[in-house]
Amino acid sequence: MEVITGWSHRAFAMGDATCVGEARRHCAQAIADWGWPDEDAGRLSLVVTELGTNLLRHAVQGQLWIAFKPAWREVEVIALDKGPGMVDVQRSLTDGVSTGSGSPGTGLGAVRRMASDFDVHSSPQGTLVLARVRPEGVAQPALGVRLGAVRLAAPGETVCGDGWALALEGVPAGEGSLTARPRHDRLTLLVSDGLGHGPEAAAASDAALARFAQDPFAPLPALLQALDRGLGGTRGAALFLLRADPGEPLRFTGAGNILGRVMSGVYDKGMLTPHGTAGVQLRRAEPSTQELPAHAMMLVHTDGIASRWPASALAPLMPRDPALLAAALVWNQLRGRDDATVVVLKQEEPS
Structure with missing residues (x-):
């Protein structure tokens, strides 16, 4: 892992x-x-x-x-x-x-x-x-998924109150896939948005990331509750958890106004979680599910990005590096008053 x-x-x-x-x-x-x-x-x-x-x-x-x-x-x-x-x-x-x-x-x-x-x-x-x-001869690690992310601190701040982490776990080839084709990894993504911005917001997100790293593949309800406990004593945070298991639909849960989206050239479906603030007031809710069509990407962003933006804004960039997609969304949809984070996961094409 x-x-x-x-x-x-x-x-x-x-x-x-x-x-x-x-x-x-x-x-x-x-x-x-x-x-x-x-x-x-x-x-x-x-x-x-x-x-x-x-x-x-x-x-x-x-x-x-x-x-x-x-x-x-x-x-x-x-x-x-x-x-x-x-x-x-x-x-x-x-x-x-x-x-x-x-x-x-x-x-x-x-x-x-x-x-x-x-x-x-x-x-x-x-x-x-x-x-x-990178130094000559050094390659990026093989993750089994294409990852791109942009995280910017709010104007005037030196630290970002958002945080994210991606956990990857190997699965023997041929046991299933995210797209009904052989794959080699399962994953859990956490995106956190500490309440407000600045050092105290960053401390809340850091607490969430530290607790997440202890057991990122726990069942999502238990993982969300563990994150809630781990945020005790902080100002709290909005959270979004996304789980991709081979052969299964995506599952997601969380609290607050972090938004998820599954997109391709012909598909666009949002992922919403209940209101609440982990570490302060968290509702119990069963994870929701979302299909992941072939060639679709997974995108999660904090509320430093406008909540409503047209799929056409990213359509020309769909074939590009996922970091370019994340950057384009931040650059063109940034609210400009808060920390901003976009994480994009694209499925590896089978060789």
Whole structure:
């Protein structure tokens, strides 16, 4: 069994050239103790510089969102803007096409070449670029599911009151599947939203994550009650638990205004839990079920994201990396007054 504790992103608004330097130094300081070779640290520096300079010179309201994943020796950099978009994405990805004077002159094509993972989506409304950097020869772990998540602290806060964790447990191949096809993992996802925001909200979510890690595959009613007890003495939190077992429909439960959704190009169904606050007042409720059609993704978000958004907002991004989907939803549906978290799980296609 593996429990992945969620990472968070720090946002850097690209207002002038000093902002690019700030983001680059932020990365260098964070990986200083990771033991990266100089060549790999240099690749990360160039990726941040190129993406930041591109936003500064060509985009409206550009930001870099940066997350660190020490367990995977990985840095995730997401560049976002509000337009005007790239007229010819393929040409912009040609190695050597510069993003403008003042950058290394290597262009997005070199970002794609230097990054361990790369994805991009562009329209007149804005562009999103995802670049992950890991040391040469280091691969992402095989999870049995494609995972993408964005977690941002409320404006003015240094810590995020939201939290999330994903537990994965191996299942022998051929015993069943999430989609009636052979799979190798079952999973439980927890998303927590500590009441309010700031350090006390973060402490509530941390308590929930710590209790979750002790027994993430307990029956959902018992797990929810254990989380409720674990939040005693904190200000409390909204919770959402999602369980995927081979050969079974999805099951979910929780309390509060965290929302879930199952989506594909032809399917869209929401997942709602009862009102309440774990650690303060929690209703007893049986888990609900939800079908998971082939090719559908699972998405859970806190109330820092608008509760009503059209499926069409993500339709063009459905084939993309799940982190790009999560980023797009936060970028375009952010309320701007609270912590915000989106977790996206996409089924691995059978080989």
